[in-house]
Structures are given as C-alpha cells and as structure tokens.
Amino acid sequence: MKTLEVKVGNVTIGGDNPIVVQTMCNTHTSDVEASVSQCRRLAAAGAQLIRLTVPSVAQVESLRQIKETLRAEGIDTPLVADVHFSSDIAIAAAEVVEKVRINPGNFHKDHEKAREQFARLVEVCKLNGTAIRIGLNHGSLGDRITNLYGNTPLAMKEAVMEWLNMCIENDFYNVVVSLKASNTFVMVEAYRLLAKEMEESGVVFPLHLGVTEAGNGDGGRIKSAVGISALLSEGIGNTIRVSLTEDPENEIPVAQYLADRYGHKIHSSMVSLTLEGKKAIATYDAPSRERLLLDFSCDFGKRLLDKELDEVELIGCEDADYLVDELLQAARRRFYRPEYIACPGCGRTMYNLEGTFEEVKRRTAHLKGMVIAVMGCIVNGPGEMADADWGYVGEGNGKVSIYKGKSPVLRHVPETEAIDRLLELIEKAED
Numbered sequence: 001m002k003t004l005e006v007k008v009g010n011v012t013i014g015g016d017n018p019i020v021v022q023t024m025c026n027t028h029t030s031d032v033e034a035s036v037s038q039c040r041r042l043a044a045a046g047a048q049l050i051r052l053t054v055p056s057v058a059q060v061e062s063l064r065q066i067k068e069t070l071r072a073e074g075i076d077t078p079l080v081a082d083v084h085f086s087s088d089i090a091i092a093a094a095e096v097v098e099k100v101r102i103n104p105g106n107f108h109k110d111h112e113k114a115r116e117q118f119a120r121l122v123e124v125c126k127l128n129g130t131a132i133r134i135g136l137n138h139g140s141l142g143d144r145i146t147n148l149y150g151n152t153p154l155a156m157k158e159a160v161m162e163w164l165n166m167c168i169e170n171d172f173y174n175v176v177v178s179l180k181a182s183n184t185f186v187m188v189e190a191y192r193l194l195a196k197e198m199e200e201s202g203v204v205f206p207l208h209l210g211v212t213e214a215g216n217g218d219g220g221r222i223k224s225a226v227g228i229s230a231l232l233s234e235g236i237g238n239t240i241r242v243s244l245t246e247d248p249e250n251e252i253p254v255a256q257y258l259a260d261r262y263g264h265k266i267h268s269s270m271v272s273l274t275l276e277g278k279k280a281i282a283t284y285d286a287p288s289r290e291r292l293l294l295d296f297s298c299d300f301g302k303r304l305l306d307k308e309l310d311e312v313e314l315i316g317c318e319d320a321d322y323l324v325d326e327l328l329q330a331a332r333r334r335f336y337r338p339e340y341i342a343c344p345g346c347g348r349t350m351y352n353l354e355g356t357f358e359e360v361k362r363r364t365a366h367l368k369g370m371v372i373a374v375m376g377c378i379v380n381g382p383g384e385m386a387d388a389d390w391g392y393v394g395e396g397n398g399k400v401s402i403y404k405g406k407s408p409v410l411r412h413v414p415e416t417e418a419i420d421r422l423l424e425l426i427e428k429a430e431d
C-alpha cells in the first residue's frame with residue numbers, strides 16, 4: 001500500500017522506504033543518565049526510532065537533556081515523546097523531539113477542547129518539523145466512541161479517522177497512525193479497515209504496527225509475529241514495534257526479523273509443507289529456535305486468524321506441540337492456557353514488572369481461558385487492559401490495585417501480598 005512519506009528526524013517512514021524498526025525505553029525519563037545509557041544500547045542494537053514516556057511537563061526538560069547528550073555523542077536516532085492525559089505536555093514536547101505520540105482516547109477529556117489543543121499542537125509541529133503519531137489503543141477508546149460503535153475494530157477505525165480528518169483540516173500530513181490491540185484478531189481487523197478507508201479516501205498515512213501488551217518470552221514473540229506479519233504480508237505497515245515485557249533491547253531482533261522478511265531480505269526456513277484440507281503439516285530447517293518460532297508464526301498465523309486453516313502440525317522439533325499450542329492461542333483459535341495482557345513497562349512503571357509478570361504466570365497457569373492483565377502503572381494500566389477478567393496494576397510506593405474487569409476491587413495492597421490476594425479473589429469468584 002503506497003502511503004505518504006513522513007519525516008522523523010533523519011528517518012523517513014512510508015512511501016517506498018524500508019520498514020522502520022522502533023522501540024521504547026523502560027527507564028524513568030527523569031533519570032537522564034539511565035535513559036541515555038539505554039538509548040545508546042538500543043541505537044547500537046538497531047533501533048531506528050526510540051520512544052520515551054513523558055508523564056509531566058517537567059520531564060520535557062529531561063527529554064531535552066537526553067537528546068542533547070545523545071547528539072553530542074553522535075547518536076542521531078530520532079526520539080519520540082509518548083504522551084497521555086495532557087495535551088500541554090504534547091505541545092511542549094513537540095518543540096524538543098522529532099515526533100510526539102498522542103493517544104486520541106486521552107488527549108483531552110473534552111472533545112471540543114481536544115480539537116483546539118490539537119490545532120495548537122499541529123502549529124508547533126509545523127514550526128519545528130515534528131511528526132505526530134496518532135496512537136490509538138483498543139483498551140483506551142474512550143466512552144464517546146464506544147457508545148457509538150462498541151468496543152470493536154470499527155470503533156477503532158472510526159476514532160482514528162476523526163483525528164486524521166483533523167490533520168487534513170489543519171493541512172498537516174507529517175502523521176503516522178497506529179491502532180494497537182492485545183487481541184491479534186481485533187488488531188488485524190482494525191488496521192485492515194483503516195487501510196481500506198484511507199485508500200478509498202486517497203490520503204494514505206503511514207501505519208505503525210504493533211500488538212500491544214503482548215507479554216514476554218515465546219508467547220509475546222509469537223503473538224507479535226502473528227499480528228504484525230498478517231498485515232505486513234498484505235503490504236500494510238511502514239514501521240513496527242514488537243512490544244515485550246522484557247528489556248527493550250530484546251525487541252529489536254524480533255522486529256528486525258519481521259522488517260527483513262517483509263522487506264524481502266530473508267525467507268522462511270520452512271522446508272516442507274503438506275496441506276490436508278484445513279490442516280497444514282510443516283517442517284523447518286531453522287538456524288535457531290527463535291527463528292523457527294518466528295517463521296512458524298509468520299507462515300501460519302494469518303491463515304489461522306483468517307480461518308483458512310484450522311490445525312497446524314510441526315514435524316521434527318522437540319517442543320512442537322507447545323509451539324503449536326502457542327500459535328493457536330496467539331491466533332485466537334484455541335486457548336490452552338490463560339491469556340495474558342502485560343504492558344512492556346516504561347518510565348511510569350514503579351515496580352519489578354518483569355519478575356511480577358513471571359510470578360503471576362507461574363501461579364495462574366492452570367486458569368485456562370481466563371484473561372489476566374499485569375500492568376505497570378495506575379495512570380494508563382486500567383484503561384489499557386481492554387477485556388481482561390482480572391488485572392494486577394502497580395500503583396507505585398510498593399502498592400498494587402487489583403481489578404475485576406474494569407473495576408478496582410482491592411486498592412493499596414502491599415506488593416508482597418498482591419499475587420496471593422489476586423488468587424484468593426479469583427478462587428472466590430470461581431466457586
């Protein structure tokens with residue numbers, strides 16, 4: 001799909017340009033030294049854009065210092081400010097970094113004020129050559145849109161089209177757009193709807209793809225590969241982030257593999273494929289286990305999502321049954337374990353997210369089919385959990401809130417007890 005070109009510092013997204021790989025720091029932006037150090041590592045690992053959270057106007061100054069330090073070292077990777085719940089922060093950050101990500105669901109509470117503030121943001125971006133990402137998430141659509149269209153891919157597309165039309169009204173085209181969801185089916189459908197509508201309208205903004213809150217380990221990689229590859233294989237997508245609840249450096253090789261594969265630089269390591277009705281039987285000769293699971297996810301994820309296939313079999317691999325289970329779960333065709341929604345963490349995270357998520361997974365592994373969220377912060381976490389049955393949400397200061405659906409059922413639980421309390425509540429509700 002041919003899109004407009006968007007300039008983000010020295011990187012161009014869209015048009016005929018290769019797929020751009022990006023990631024996000026999980027340091028506190030106010031900790032300039034730690035953030036610079038992580039940016040160095042991410043740039044060296046191949047990140048072409050690096051995003052940092054900006055939770056307050058005061059942290060715009062930290063962002064400036066981070067950028068100045070990196071530039072003085074000759075690291076020119078463009079930086080992106082990630083902004084939620086404050087249009088004023090977005091406007092301030094647009095003077096400092098090359099791109100600002102806003103979330104339409106929380107840019108401003110009042111829709112009319114949002115339009116005014118967005119026009120101000122666009123003016124600042126025009127003056128400074130800053131790009132914007134309209135970064136909508138399934139979990140934070142906002143009441144106005146969900147009341148009109150439900151919590152659906154259509155609602156996501158409609159919500160984002162409003163904002164793209166605001167860009168066009170303001171004669172501003174340096175815009176990338178994303179419609180992320182943790183549910184691969186919702187994510188793929190939303191992007192497809194948006195791509196179709198933009199093509200019909202004749203103004204096609206570049207797309208940033210990602211499966212949000214994908215989790216970690218094999219599950220996070222397979223889920224990300226299924227959602228992102230389904231779209232890239234259709235020519236949809238210009239920049240990608242593989243969002244893992246791990247060190248962000250680990251995201252880069254996975255994203256680079258997807259960018260290379262759909263940039264036609266590498267091919268699947270599959271060596272044989274047999275089709276028996278809606279069942280596929282495949283063998284691979286992959287150079288590594290990670291490559292095998294990514295190839296397997298890309299080769300069959302979309303076909304499972306689109307119900308062209310119902311079953312897959314992997315031959316000649318030690319943990320074939322497990323990988324098939326993970327793939328079927330990622331494509332939402334069969335649930336053999338709980339479905340986890342876990343944010344990657346960012347500068348808003350106030351606890352050991354990776355360790356806690358592993359512990360939650362270990363202790364809830366028996367709860368097949370249940371949707372359990374582990375979120376890094378109370379500001380964004382509850383809004384982003386989408387359709388989770390239960391949520392573990394870090395409050396900061398060693399405290400946790402436990403959610404049942406969208407409602408908090410326990411607040412200010414000490415971290416040391418929080419997983420026990422969560423399990424007790426689940427057991428009670430299951431009785």
Ligand code: SF4
Pocket residue numbers: 053343344345346347348349375376377378379380381384
């Ligand atoms: S939910 Fe997670 S990734 Fe999102 S803002 Fe909070 S800590 Fe950061």
